[in-house]
Every structure is written in C-alpha cells, then in structure tokens.
Amino acid sequence: MDLSGSIEAATPTGTRPTKVRFLIIALIFVITSLNYADRSTFSIAGASASAELGLDAVQTGFILSAFAWAYSLAQIPGGALLDRFGTRPIYIAAIGTWSFFTVLQGFAGFILGATVVTQLFLLRFLVGLCEAPSFPGNARIVAAWFPARERGTASAIFNSAQYFSLVAFAPLMGWVVHEFGWRAVFFVMGALGLMAMCAFAAFIREPTRHKWANAAEIELIREGGGLVEPEGRKDKAAEPTFTWSNVRQLLTSRMMIGVYLGQYCINVLTYFFVTWFPIYLVKDRGFNIMEAGFVAALPALCGFVGGVAGGVMSDMLLARTGSITMARKAPLLAGMLLASLIMVAAKVESQVGVVLLMSVAFFGKGVASLGWAVMSDVAPRKLAGLAGGVFNTFGNAAGIVTPIVVGILVAQAGSFDTALVFVGAHCLLTIVAYFVVVQKLERLELAA
Secondary structure, three states: OOOOHHHHHOOOOOOOOOOHHHHHHHHHHHHHHHHHHHHOHHHHHHHHHHHHHOOOHHHHHHHHHHHHHHHHHOHHHHHHHHHHHOHHHHHHHHHHHHHHHHHHHHHOOOOOOOOHHHHHHHHHHHHHHHHOOHHHHHHHHHHHHOOHHHHHHHHHHHHOHHHHHHHHHHHHHHHHHHHHOHHHHHHHHHHHHHHHHHHHHHHOOOHHHOOOOOHHHHHHHHHOOOOOOOOOOOOOOOOOOOOHHHHHHHHHOHHHHHHHHHHHHHHHHHHHHHHHHHHHHHHOOOOOHHHHHHHOHHHHHHHHHHHHHHHHHHHHHHHHHOOHHHHHHHHHHHHHHHHHHHHHHHHOOOHHHHHHHHHHHHHHHHHHOOHHHHHHHHOOHHHHHHHHHHHHHHHHHHHHHHHHHHHHHHHHHOOOHHHHHHHHHHHHHHHHHHHHHOOOOOOOOOOO
C-alpha cells in the first residue's frame, strides 16, 4: 500500500524518495502480531491447561489478568526508559525477555516452591512487564519515520496487528495444542519471539542512520513533521522528561483525561478478545479447541480490515478537512456503534450467527482504534515516550479488570451473557469519553 500520495510528488528533489518507512512499519506489524500472540497463549491453551491443572473460572481469570497488572504498572517507567536510552536498545531487550518468559510458561507445574496458579500468574506478570515498552516504542518509531499525513494509517497498521495476530496465530496455536498439548504452544511462540528480536536488531534504525533510506525520503519525512533526528544525542544537562510536574500536566488536561478514558474502554473489548474469547467459543458455543482457534480468526480478520480501513479513512478526512478532531473522531463514533453490537450475541443461539455478529463488532472496534494516532497528534513533543506510557497505563488497566470481572460474571451466571453486556457497555462509554470529555484535539503545550 502506497501511503505517500501527493507528499512524495511534492518533494522538491531530483531523486525519488525511497520507501524504507513502509518496510519499517511492515516489520513492526509482524513483531506486534507476535506481541499479541504471546499475550493470548494462555487463552488458547487455557481450556486444556485448566482441565489438566484443575483451575476454575475465577483462578483462570486471575491468571489471564496477570499480564496486564505488570503491563499497566510498567508503562510509565517503560516510556521513561525509551526517552532516556532510545527506542532500539530498549525494544530489543523487551522482545528477548518477554519471549524467554513465554517459553518458561510451558514448564508450569514443574517449578518447585509455588502453586501452579502462582507460577502461571508470576510468569505472565513477567511477560507483561517486559512487553511494556512495545507500544510506546511503536509510536516513537511511527513519529520518527512517518510524516503527519501518513501517521494515522501507519499507526492503524501496527495497532491492527492485535487482530491479525489471531488470524495468523490462533489457528497455529490451536493446532499445536490439539496435536502436541498445551505446553508446546509456549515453546513455539517463545522461539518465534527470539527470531523476531534478531530481525528487529538487524533492520530497525532511525531514519538518518538507516543505510537504505536516501536523503529524499528523510527530507520528505522531516518536512511532514517526522522526528527524524537520531536518538541518544541529547544534552546531558537537559532537564529529564520524567518529572512529577510533567506527569501532573498529562494527568490534569481535560483532553488527555478523555483520551485515557476512551483507550481504557476500547481495551475492555481488546482484552476480552485476547483472553476469554476462545474459551467462550469452547464453553458457551460448543466448539472444540482446534475449531475455536480457526473460528476466532474470522472476527480477528474483520478487526484487522477495520483497523486499516479506520486509519485510511481518518487520513483521508484529515487531507480533505484539515481537522484532526473530525478526522479522528468520525471513524471512532461509527466503529464503536458497530462494536456495541457484541451485546446482542447474548441473545443469539446459532454458532454461525454469533461468529458473524462478533465479526461485525470487531470490525467496528478496528475502525475505532485510532488511539495511537491521536497520541501522535496530541502528545507534547518532548514527552513522546512518557505520554505514550501514561496513555497505555490507563488503556491496559482494562487488562487487569476485564479478565477478572468476566471470570466472576461467568462463575455467577454460568454463561457469558452478562459478560458480553459488560463489554458492550464500554463501547458506548468510549463515545462519551471522546465526544463529551474530549473536545478539540490539539498538541498539548507544557507549562514552563
């Protein structure tokens, strides 16, 4: 997909710009797909693991929530590390360590000194801790490699990896569990993560340090507002970005509060999908685990298509209207209205009907997933990592709440009906956040 459009044609240079930025976003897309697959390993393995290990719904809910406890708590420190040391070294370390702890989950029950619930909770907690810099890192890479007019689509591409992840990996993981047992899925996904770490280390650089990017592409990005200058060359006497004054300003802005609330609500749907959804298909809808892996791929594919469509639509609106507010909010409204249809699934009896309804809901959720594009538009220029960390802290608090609440609701009701209403209500609350709390979207200027 050529995102450059009229920007490239307008570049005042005799040399045609290279398109390395599109290869960069393609690799980030693949790595983020693995990132989400590692989060969802236990949701695929959970039915078999729970039966073997004797886990009930509440225990399973707490294990599924463990990732988000660490992931949320580590967002601000992770963002500060990115600002301090640069994206590349922190991201490489993150991929390697989260892949290592993914592998270790396959040994749960054989580790002495703790119950199996404690072991799984701790290992998933460590995966979340290590993945914390990934999305703020993605946002920094997009801000460095893409001009403003391409940023919505680029952000939508890496964000839509959460859906493509299950398209690509849910069938694979379901097959691995079916053929080799639930432990094998952790070994396979961990090994793929270590391969991704090597690919990132070999290829990802800042624009001015990348040997494949020519001067014309770098100038195109710079003129479009991309932050192309190399990281790690800051004045040592410069003030640190992580200060309580800076954090306070991020937390007291009405616009930012609305964006944070909106991301929390959108992520309720995300975390239902990557934790409980395959289990829902098995326990409430009668699929076996291998079928559930393939069935989960259809809503995921629709979410992926919706995610890319939402980003393209947003950038088209921006080009036509010049209004960031309209360009980001219009797809969000349409998408969240569609996503709220997930509540209707509680009243649908046929397997085909449920899958189709879930597909529409996740398409809508994909269209609305413009939070990282919004952050690229509104975050203070000197606080990209910290602002992204705060944003992702709020968003991924949903990963703590959702698995636990869904587990409790399922245990009480004996089905997922009330859980689906809980998830769908947050789609409507997202609309309230962006249209009542957030007003005009604009870059936040820090007070002196």
